[in-house]
Amino acid sequence: MNALSPGKAWGLRRLADDGGRFAMLAVDQRPPIMDLVRKVRGTAEAPFDDVATVKRLLTRHLAPEASAVLVDPVWGYDRCISHVSPRQGLILTLEDHAYRDTPEGRLSGSIAGWSADRIRRQGADAVKILAWYRPDTPASTRRHQEEWVANVGRDCRAADIALVFELLVYPRKLGGAPDYADDPERRPELVIDSVRTFADARFGVDLFKLESPLPAASLPDPARASAAEVRVTQAWFDRLGQATAGRPWVMLSAGAQPEAFQRVLHYAYAAGASGYLAGRAIWWRAFQHFPDLAAFSQGLETDGVRYMHQLNALTRSAARPWAQNP
8 A cells, every 4th residue: 555644644544443444424425315305395406405404314313333424515514514523534525416428428527616625624534536437438538537536636635635536337328327326237347447547646546435346236145155156256356456556445335225235345345345435225215214304313213323333343343454455
């Protein structure tokens, strides 16, 4: 692992638990929350207060179980910050959720008026960005995405704040799987080749937030599958870990069912992952009670907290402390 500046090293320490493992809650989601709110309300746009309230309840009930919390600066920060303990890590997302979909591929950008320096001044320990990426898109599309990430990386170095980088391969055909979907047609080579690209030092990634190289629902249960099935699946996760070039990495849930996400973590931890940064696998079921906020809160307090206890126990026992990455 590359040497970290004092600010970046301190940031990663703040995001991890006492054992150096990441058990992080994501509440920065925007399209998934907005889509459900809009559907329930029957409105063209999701009311701002509804989205902010959802994020507040997610943080209030689940943040105590996390080593760090990821929020967005527009709908989430003001409503959530009082529920994040000063002893916990804080990550603010920088990417605008409204990417541009072009015939050549998706183009990402930052939230207007926000920067790595502003996020640091808000008291966050890390900046997070999500880049949609495919190695098989035209060179101009890849160049746009790579330059954007490299610019954010330079800004994080200048501000001496850690960069958490989320990478998602998306369906090449426009109108394919929806945002953040666990695409059943995703090719693992595309996931791994994308990680290998952004492991280059010029991007300044300090912590990778990665999707499973294989659809979560397709992963064999390691307790029941044949040794051959487990071995083939594990090999893909091993390649994913190797592609990070020694940087610490965590898994995202990408809307996977809770049981499937636990299988993802089983294979990822065996390959050297240092934890998780997840949202919907933890709280999506409870969110189905919206707009009944009492039932929503009850679901978070019972099923959500119970599930985080399971994830955290698995993480403590099997994940690799981030400072031990080769």
